[in-house]
Amino acid sequence: MCQAPRATNADCLYPLPIGLLSNAKLGQSSLEVDDTIHDPETGRNHRRKLRLVAPPSFGTPTSRDEEVLLGLIELTIKRERPSATLCFSKWQLAKLLGWPEDAQAFKRISDSLHRWANCTLNWDNGTWSKEDRFWVDDSFQVLKSIACPDDSFWSCVFEDSIFTGLQELSETPIDFKLLASLNSVLSKRLYRVLAVRFLRFPTLEVSLSALAYDDLGLSRTYATGPLKRRLGVAIKELERRGFLTPMHPELRFQRLCKGQWVVSFTRATGPQSLDPSTDRPSKGSRPHGLKAQTSGRVNHKLVVQNHHLPAASLVTRPTKDWTTFDRWWQTLSEVTKQEVETQAVAAADPFCKREYEARKKTGGPLFNAFRQKILRNFYSAQPRLGGIRASA
Numbered sequence: 579m580c581q582a583p584r585a586t587n588a589d590c591l592y593p594l595p596i597g598l599l600s601n602a603k604l605g606q607s608s609l610e611v612d613d614t615i616h617d618p619e620t621g622r623n624h625r626r627k628l629r630l631v632a633p634p635s636f637g638t639p640t641s642r643d644e645e646v647l648l649g650l651i652e653l654t655i656k657r658e659r660p661s662a663t664l665c666f667s668k669w670q671l672a673k674l675l676g677w678p679e680d681a682q683a684f685k686r687i688s689d690s691l692h693r694w695a696n697c698t699l700n701w702d703n704g705t706w707s708k709e710d711r712f713w714v715d716d717s718f719q720v721l722k723s724i725a726c727p728d729d730s731f732w733s734c735v736f737e738d739s740i741f742t743g744l745q746e747l748s749e750t751p752i753d754f755k756l757l758a759s760l761n762s763v764l765s766k767r768l769y770r771v772l773a774v775r776f777l778r779f780p781t782l783e784v785s786l787s788a789l790a791y792d793d794l795g796l797s798r799t800y801a802t803g804p805l806k807r808r809l810g811v812a813i814k815e816l817e818r819r820g821f822l823t824p825m826h827p828e829l830r831f832q833r834l835c836k837g838q839w840v841v842s843f844t845r846a847t848g849p850q851s852l853d854p855s856t857d858r859p860s861k862g863s864r865p866h867g868l869k870a871q872t873s874g875r876v877n878h879k880l881v882v883q884n885h886h887l888p889a890a891s892l893v894t895r896p897t898k899d900w901t902t903f904d905r906w907w908q909t910l911s912e913v914t915k916q917e918v919e920t921q922a923v924a925a926a927d928p929f930c931k932r933e934y935e936a937r938k939k940t941g942g943p944l945f946n947a948f949r950q951k952i953l954r955n956f957y958s959a960q961p962r963l964g965g966i967r968a969s970a
Contacts (some may be wrong), residue, residue: 595767595795596630596699599637607634612792613704622936624713626704632697639693641763646690647720647771648752649674650734654744662741665733676758688726691734709739720789747771751777756819765812767819776845783929786831786839802839820846840929883925903957919949920965922956930955 595611609630617624632638639647649671668684677683697722703713720734736744742963751773760766771793775782790796790805799807806827813830816822823844832840911919923934930952937945 595793596628596646597641597644597795601899606637607632609638611795614788614792624703625933626713627702628704629700630697631700632693636643636689636693636696639690639697641767642686643690644695644770645675645757645766646671646687647694648755648757651744652752652754654736654741660741662736662738663733665731665735665919667731670828671728671732674754676754679884687732689734691721691724694735695719695724758819759819760815762812762815764794764796764808765815768809768812769816772816772822772843772845779928780845780928783840783927785929786841789841797911801835806839817846822846825936835943838944838947850914903954906957918956921954922952925959926952927955 580893596609598948611628611630613628614623615626630638635933650664650666652674653666653671654660657664668687669679671687672683674678677686695752697719699718701716703715705714716739716741720740722737724732724734726732752770753773757766757769760769769791772782775784786802786805786809790809791798791801792808796805801820810827810830817824823846825842825844830842832842834840907915923931926934930948934945936946936951937948
């Protein structure tokens, strides 16, 4: 039997955008975040919503406040004897976050602590109850209290359920040196989301709309084109830092059907660059990335070129032609088709497999798109399939 998911209040602190990409506005007192997670007990996706409510005088937390909270979590976990009460100096936290140790940064930390101590987070079907074995609503605060004994030191007390979740973490998935080196707020948030997910899978394929709107908190007014361009800038910065494996946009963003796109990510295994100067190529240098090479009137080859990769790893990828697959599929009997589809689903990546299973009963165009993608990917990875003869 599948083990029940262990969703706690601390789960929302890493993958969800509980702050705003822009600065908090005076009078803005609420924020809603949607999230979808896989429920291994039912085998389906579970939809939950997080509502954040803050007094108008403080406003809702911003992306800077998220960084402060992550820093507090890091300091708590790294202690020899973790406690719900954390004492720290303002220089210690500023240094961890890569912020300048000046009065402006210290005021930013102070404002952030007051925001977290005065805001309430409300889950709708967001916390798993081990006793009742179903999803329940919950309301909690991140910090129960804060204190400033003197001008140099602060202390804060985590809410009980938050600290209980933190005790299960041996280390945070966040590299604060890499986080501090990123220039864009969107890059920092994307890094935070991917760093958590890479703990389970080195390669990810996620829905573009779910990533952009739910995980990163981008406005739903963005159309697909502008959404891909804005997200592409953040992805490029993470590629230059050596966190993501470089990939051409046509391979990074793939269309399943009308209005449905998926984004692919693979964690890089090489050393990471923390030098912001690498974001700007020198004059006269050729931009890195994937370059289309043409000879004659038509050429469908795309050649990956990147200075981080050795010459032996340059990849040539032809444009897919699925005519052979379609013809081969038509030659199979219904029994053989079912056998091949079962093997294809078992070998599919987690995202496609999860969406396939969740939509199998209802069907529809989106299910058909995932089914087709799974079958074609399996066919490409198994060249001998073309030699299977149709069953009698």
